[in-house]
Amino acid sequence: xxxxxxxRVLVVVAAACCVVLLGLLLGVTxxxxxxxxxxRPCNSPSLLSASLNATPLxxxxxxxxxxxxxxxxxxxxxxxxxxxxxxxxxRLPLQISRLVVGVVCCGDRLNETRTMLKSAAALSxxxxxxxxxxxxxxxxxxxxxxxxxxxxxxxxxSLDLHPITFPAxxxxxxxxxxFKPCASQRLFMPSLLHEVDALIYVDTDVLFMxxxxxxWGHFSHMNASHMAAMAPxxxxxxxxxxxxxxxxxxxxxxxxxxxxxxxxxxxxRRFGWEEYVVPIYKYYKLAITWGDQDIINIIFHFHxxxxxxxxxxxxxxxxxxxxxxxxxxxETRGIFVLHGNRGTFHSNKQPAFRxxxxxxxxxxxxxxxxxxxxxxxxxxxxxxxxxxxxxIHNAFLKGLSSVDWMISKQIGGDTVDQQCGWMISRQIGGDTVDQQCGWMISRQIGGDTVD
Numbered sequence: 001x002x003x004x005x006x007x008r009v010l011v012v013v014a015a016a017c018c019v020v021l022l023g024l025l026l027g028v029t030x031x032x033x034x035x036x037x038x039x040r041p042c043n044s045p046s047l048l049s050a051s052l053n054a055t056p057l058x059x060x061x062x063x064x065x066x067x068x069x070x071x072x073x074x075x076x077x078x079x080x081x082x083x084x085x086x087x088x089x090x091r092l093p094l095q096i097s098r099l100v101v102g103v104v105c106c107g108d109r110l111n112e113t114r115t116m117l118k119s120a121a122a123l124s125x126x127x128x129x130x131x132x133x134x135x136x137x138x139x140x141x142x143x144x145x146x147x148x149x150x151x152x153x154x155x156x157x158s159l160d161l162h163p164i165t166f167p168a169x170x171x172x173x174x175x176x177x178x179f180k181p182c183a184s185q186r187l188f189m190p191s192l193l194h195e196v197d198a199l200i201y202v203d204t205d206v207l208f209m210x211x212x213x214x215x216w217g218h219f220s221h222m223n224a225s226h227m228a229a230m231a232p233x234x235x236x237x238x239x240x241x242x243x244x245x246x247x248x249x250x251x252x253x254x255x256x257x258x259x260x261x262x263x264x265x266x267x268x269r270r271f272g273w274e275e276y277v278v279p280i281y282k283y284y285k286l287a288i289t290w291g292d293q294d295i296i297n298i299i300f301h302f303h304x305x306x307x308x309x310x311x312x313x314x315x316x317x318x319x320x321x322x323x324x325x326x327x328x329x330x331e332t333r334g335i336f337v338l339h340g341n342r343g344t345f346h347s348n349k350q351p352a353f354r355x356x357x358x359x360x361x362x363x364x365x366x367x368x369x370x371x372x373x374x375x376x377x378x379x380x381x382x383x384x385x386x387x388x389x390x391x392i393h394n395a396f397l398k399g400l401s402s403v404d405w406m407i408s409k410q411i412g413g414d415t416v417d418q419q420c421g422w423m424i425s426r427q428i429g430g431d432t433v434d435q436q437c438g439w440m441i442s443r444q445i446g447g448d449t450v451d
Contacts, residue, residue, distance in 0.1 A: 099124060099212050100199035102131040102189060102263075106164065106182035109204040110138055112345065114145050115360050119208040121149070121157050122365055122373070123403060126213060128157045131199065133164055133185050133192075150366050165192060167274070184292040186261075187277045190268040197266050202337070203259040205345055207360055210336040210399025215314055218262055222308045227267035228300075229308040230256040231315035235326040239319070247287040248294060249301035256300065256307070258293040259339045260315040271306070273299075315339050318350045321389035334398025352389040355380035356396055374400050 101120050105113040117130055132142055139161050146159040164182050186201050193199070200215060208215075218229050233255040234240040242255030280298050281288075288294035300307045312320055312327035317339045320327040344350045345357035359377035367373070378397060384390035 096126050096213060096216060098127045098129060099216055100129045100131060100196060101212070102186070102193070102199045102201045103133070103204060104164075104182050104185040105132060105134045105138060105142075105204055110141055111361075113204045114142070115357065116202065116204060116206050116208075117145070118363070118365055119360055120212060121153060122363070122369065123208045123210060123400075124157075124212040128212070129160060130157060131160045131162065131193065131196070133162045133182070135164060135182075153365065162192065167191075167278070184295075186258075187292050187295065188274060189263065190265045190273050193265060194269070198262070198264045201258075201261045201263050203339065203341070205340045205343075206260060207338045207340070207345075207356060208336075209338050209356075209396065210334065210402060214336050214399075215260075215262070218308065218310050218314075219264070222264070225305045226308040227264045227271055227273075227306045228296075229262035229310055230258055230296075231260065231310055231312050233257045234319065235312060239323075242297065245289075246294075246297075248284050248298055250294070250297040251300040251304060251307060252309075255297050256293075256309065257315055257317070257339070258296045259317075259341060260337050261296075262308070267306075271303075313337075317341050318344050318353060318389065321352075321392060322350065323388060325388075325392050330395045331392055334401075335395050336399050338396070350389050351384035351387050352381055352393060352396065355384050355390075369400070369403060 101117075103113055103116065113132070113134075117132075120128065120130065130146075134142065142159060142161060146154065146157075149157070164185055165188070166185070167188060183203070189196075189199070189201070198219060200212070222229065232252070233242055235254075237243055237253065240254045242250040243253060246255070276299050277295060280295055284294070284298060311329045313330040313333055314336050316327055316330050316335045316337065318341070320330070325331060338353065338356055340350075340353045340357060342349075344353040346354070348354065356377060359373060359380055362376065363373045374397065377400070378393075381390060381393040381396055385393050
């Protein structure tokens with residue numbers, strides 16, 4: 001009996017030594033291993049053991065629902081002081097005092113980034129701060145862009161330029177080359193922007209197709225636990241990438257796409273976000289394919305309660321329509337944010353995406369949105385209507401049809417400016433017209449047709 005006990009002890013000790021040795025070979029310290037193990041959710045296999053298997057981990061199906069325990073969505077407005085979105089609190093009416101958009105631009109992404117910023121400026125009516133992390137050589141181009149805008153626009157929209165910066169003691173070159181040039185910079189925004197409460201992060205290959213206030217409004221739908229929001233990577237298990245190919249844990253059943261991400265920086269700092277980012281990168285760097293997006297998926301796999309998920313219409317990509325249209329909410333509500341990943345804006349692979357980008361690239365901020373953006377975009381999209389994504393060309397235009405220029409007329413002596421998110425109920429020619437975002441009105445007013 002004594003020999004059996006001794007034998008069992010030796011087996012346990014030997015197994016422990018093997019695990020430690022394997023951790024050292026993988027470049028994982030004991031502290032990192034401990035940190036990763038603390039990430040393990042209830043009733044799931046050990047992160048350390050599961051990560052060594054070829055089959056990716058599968059979290060509980062409820063992880064990807066954005067709901068608490070399968071029940072109704074908890075809707076709470078997080079506050080920090082007055083008007084912030086930091087600490088938990090009761091839900092309040094959404095009153096936006098300033099929007100913040102963040103982006104990282106390196107290499108040849110200058111024109112793409114400026115076009116994205118133009119769309120943000122044109123389709124917002126709230127004061128807006130544009131935060132750009134970029135290389136020193138590109139900063140003059142961004143300053144010139146901002147200086148070229150009208151005085152009224154510059155009074156509403158501020159531009160903050162920041163250098164590309166990675167944590168001290170880290171391999172900056174490795175982080176810089178992770179997937180897209182400098183894209184991993186976004187992972188360190190919570191500490192670099194310590195005075196910023198929350199922001200919308202977007203990749204450079206993104207275009208806004210409806211007022212930013214729509215997207216920002218999702219902050220008011222987050223509960224007390226949520227610290228970020230994203231859209232699913234896919235809508236269909238048959239074509240999903242993460243569920244078929246990933247060699248690491250990921251969020252929910254299909255993963256999430258981080259190209260459009262609401263970041264509650266206050267909560268991310270409180271969570272200790274960057275204390276997870278670096279060790280997870282070291283542990284999984286040989287398994288990740290999509291760089292910073294994979295790191296984000298790994299974190300939210302182990303903390304699904306901290307992620308709010310919105311619909312694909314807020315991050316529509318070619319994958320949603322290249323074979324058939326799978327984002328049905330985009331067809332009914334319109335596309336709010338268009339994401340031309342894999343160079344779609346600059347190739348003929350998806351003419352509908354290129355059409356939208358060309359319309360925005362040719363538009364100059366301050367021009368008439370209807371005559372100089374909406375109609376040119378409509379004409380270009382109609383030329384692509386025989387393609388798979390072009391078949392839903394109306395979805396590309398629905399968001400634009402809700403912008404304030406759709407109705408700005410003298411009616412009964414009053415000037416009616418329709419801002420997205422507000423409702424107008426007016427008597428026009430004996431008819432009551434209720435204008436809401438996402439709907440189009442075509443009426444004869446003073447001899448003019450207003451769409």
